[in-house]
Structure formats: structure tokens, C-alpha cells
Amino acid sequence: MWSDVVELFREYMGTGLIVIWYLLSLVYLFIKEKRTPFRILFVYVPLILLLLYFNPLFASVVYGVAGSEIYYRILWLLPVTVVIAYTCVQIYGELKGVKKSLWVMAATLLLAASGRFVYDDPYFHEAENLYHVPESVVDICDAIEVPGREVMAVFPIELVQYVRQYSPVVCMPYGREITVERWNHLDELCDAMEAEQIDLALLAPLAKAAGCHFIILRQDKELIGRVEDYHWVWFGGTEDYTIYRDMDIPLEIPESAP
Numbered sequence: 063m064w065s066d067v068v069e070l071f072r073e074y075m076g077t078g079l080i081v082i083w084y085l086l087s088l089v090y091l092f093i094k095e096k097r098t099p100f101r102i103l104f105v106y107v108p109l110i111l112l113l114l115y116f117n118p119l120f121a122s123v124v125y126g127v128a129g130s131e132i133y134y135r136i137l138w139l140l141p142v143t144v145v146i147a148y149t150c151v152q153i154y155g156e157l158k159g160v161k162k163s164l165w166v167m168a169a170t171l172l173l174a175a176s177g178r179f180v181y182d183d184p185y186f187h188e189a190e191n192l193y194h195v196p197e198s199v200v201d202i203c204d205a206i207e208v209p210g211r212e213v214m215a216v217f218p219i220e221l222v223q224y225v226r227q228y229s230p231v232v233c234m235p236y237g238r239e240i241t242v243e244r245w246n247h248l249d250e251l252c253d254a255m256e257a258e259q260i261d262l263a264l265l266a267p268l269a270k271a272a273g274c275h276f277i278i279l280r281q282d283k284e285l286i287g288r289v290e291d292y293h294w295v296w297f298g299g300t301e302d303y304t305i306y307r308d309m310d311i312p313l314e315i316p317e318s319a320p
Contacts, residue, residue, distance in 0.1 A: 082176075222240060235251055276308070
């Protein structure tokens with residue numbers, strides 16, 4: 063369990079450099095900050111939280127009740143960004159002349175080097191619209207939505223987390239749990255969707271068993287088999303994805319729908 067606690071902390075803190083700046087900031091504020099309210103907020107509270115987090119007795123109790131998925135959320139209470147930002151401002155205020163500009167540049171470079179480029183993660187995209195989801199999700203959901211009822215659709219894994227953000231009526235056989243590696247969630251349908259070559263003889267029965275009205279596939283995926291053999295018909299698509307409709311899964315449209 064102790065190794066899990068340490069690993070959760072390491073993963074939460076990313077590259078590790080940000081931990082160094084955070085701990086150095088705590089030391090700096092412990093020495094320099096004399097105002098009691100600020101010491102409580104920026105020094106004592108973070109230290110108490112860290113002591114609790116790394117306390118084996120506390121960890122064993124929380125693990126026994128909630129497990130690791132809840133335990134790491136204690137780290138959300140750490141005011142990492144606030145403490146580092148406050149420390150940088152405090153140091154800036156103590157400097158004079160050109161040293162102020164040099165400190166701003168140095169602090170900016172150090173903080174930038176402490177992280178990773180967010181868009182290197184396949185689950186992050188630059189905003190393409192007001193909804194802050196990929197435009198392909200908007201186009202696909204708008205195309206397959208049926209007024210007055212829900213539909214079931216299976217998406218490639220990189221789109222899964224965005225579908226629910228955009229549409230409450232497009233349901234999926236698996237959700238965000240698939241994208242979180244530490245949850246170790248297994249799903250045969252997801253594995254079939256994410257295979258390098260999509261074997262329709264494997265994918266189609268799984269999609270039918272899940273009641274999927276629509277199947278969304280990447281256009282760059284090679285298909286093994288003919289979609290027509292499984293009663294799939296082309297329904298539409300975007301620049302990167304193709305939408306198929308499974309005609310074996312009934313899709314009744316409410317009479318009141320236009």
C-alpha cells in the first residue's frame with residue numbers, strides 16, 4: 063500500500079520538478095512570511111495535508127474504506143499553484159531594478175520546464191468551438207441524434223470523454239473509465255474498436271450485443287470483412303471518421319418527432 067501512496071503522489075506531480083519548486087516555496091514562506099493568516103494558508107495547511115497523506119495509519123484507514131481512486135484526491139487540496147505563484151510574487155516584490163525582469167523570465171522558464179506540453183496527450187485538444195470538444199464530436203452527435211429518444215453509439219476511445227460533455231442523448235456502451243489506465247477496466251468491444259486492424263467478424267457481434275445503433279470508425283483503420291455482411295450501412299462521416307448504422311438494431315422514432 064505504501065508504494066501505491068508514493069506512486070500516486072509521483073503521478074499527480076507529473077515530471078517531479080514542480081514538486082521541487084513547491085517544496086522550496088514552502089521553505090521560503092516558512093522563513094520569510096510573518097503574517098499569521100498567510101502562514102496558516104500557505105505553510106501550515108499544506109504541511110498538515112502532506113503529513114496526513116504520507117501517514118501510514120491514515121492511508122490504511124482511507125484505503126480500507128475508499129481505495130486508491132479516492133485517496134489520491136487528497137492531493138487536490140494542496141494549493142500547489144497558489145503557493146508557487148504567491149512565492150514568485152513575494153520574491154518579485156523584494157527585488158529591485160533589472161533583477162525584477164530577470165526573475166520574471168527565470169521563473170517563467172523554470173515553471174514551463176516543470177511541466178509537459180498538454181496537447182501531447184491524446185485526450186487533450188485545442189478548443190475548436192464554444193463547447194470545447196472536438197468538432198468531429200459535434201458533427202457526429204448532431205448527425206445521429208434522434209429527437210425524442212436516446213441512441214446508442216460506440217466511438218473510438220479518443221472521442222469517448224467528449225460525447226457526454228456535448229450530448230445527453232447519445233449513449234455509449236463504455237465511458238471514461240476506459241481511458242483511465244489505473245482503473246484497469248477491460249472491455250472486449252473497446253479492444254475490438256482499438257485494434258490496429260478492425261475485424262468486423264469480431265466487432266459486429268459485440269456491437270450488436272451492446273445494442274449499438276451506430277458505429278463510428280476512424281477512416282484510417284483497415285477493415286477486415288465487408289460491412290454489408292453485417293447489415294451495416296454507411297450513414298455519414300467527417301474528415302476523420304465514418305458513421306455506420308446497424309440495421310439489425312431497431313431505431314424507433316417517436317411519432318411526435320418532426
